[in-house]
Amino acid sequence: MSTRGQVRQDAQPGFVLHSYPFRETSLVVETFTRDHGRIALVARGARRPRSSLRGVLLSFQPLLLSWTGRSELRTLTRAEWQGAYTALRGETLMCGFYLNELLLKLLPRDDPHERLHGIYQATLAALAADAEHESILRRFELQLLRELGYAVMLDRDAETGDVIHPDQRYVYVVERGPVAAETSASGKGVELAGQTLLDMQSSKFDSAVTQQQSKALMRALINHYLGKQVLHTRQMLRELQDL
Numbered sequence: 001m002s003t004r005g006q007v008r009q010d011a012q013p014g015f016v017l018h019s020y021p022f023r024e025t026s027l028v029v030e031t032f033t034r035d036h037g038r039i040a041l042v043a044r045g046a047r048r049p050r051s052s053l054r055g056v057l058l059s060f061q062p063l064l065l066s067w068t069g070r071s072e073l074r075t076l077t078r079a080e081w082q083g084a085y086t087a088l089r090g091e092t093l094m095c096g097f098y099l100n101e102l103l104l105k106l107l108p109r110d111d112p113h114e115r116l117h118g119i120y121q122a123t124l125a126a127l128a129a130d131a132e133h134e135s136i137l138r139r140f141e142l143q144l145l146r147e148l149g150y151a152v153m154l155d156r157d158a159e160t161g162d163v164i165h166p167d168q169r170y171v172y173v174v175e176r177g178p179v180a181a182e183t184s185a186s187g188k189g190v191e192l193a194g195q196t197l198l199d200m201q202s203s204k205f206d207s208a209v210t211q212q213q214s215k216a217l218m219r220a221l222i223n224h225y226l227g228k229q230v231l232h233t234r235q236m237l238r239e240l241q242d243l
Helices: 091-106 114-129 133-147 194-201 208-226 232-242
Strands: 006-022 026-033 037-043 063-068 073-081 169-173 177-180 190-193
Touching (some): 006 037, 006 091, 026 063, 091 114, 091 133, 114 133, 190 194, 194 208
Parallel strands (some): 037 073
Antiparallel strands (some): 006 026, 063 073
């Protein structure tokens, strides 16, 4: 609904990705909403001790958000919990922050991705319930890139069009796909087994080899699309795993 140049949105499902102080008592809240994608909201007075928003604007909590405004920085008018959720702790908490950082740095503002919103919510639930964090992260990374329109070919040789053979070695070339290792001219790319590509295509990460090689491949792909941006949570996860 539009009134005097203002646009009002009521009770939009969304999540807090990140927040930071704004002026003396307010916050800027980066959110991922179902129908509007990633948007930034000013939560006026949210840092005041008695603000009703202090205990609501939490990461990983499904919210219903209401706001007004047309500009890139809109004004939050209401935020309320939308059902129960399971809190993330320890390593799963860092995994959650990694998901949020990926969305912040790869998802353009005001670019709706309703399906990705559902995938994100399901991934948070999986992290809270499952110890196989690496597999959950790989699935999300793949789905994220595909939802953003980046082709990730896993089932065919990019050069010949032949199906991937599980016993053959391949080199995955960014923005092209896998090519047989013996025919790769440049040698630049991530080398991996055909079985790893087929496992990733089928969303199976049980094999230790697949886990290791898929992690290397997804890191290379994500680094490429991030450009010069750095993922701080990735380093923190690495340090946590080394403890």
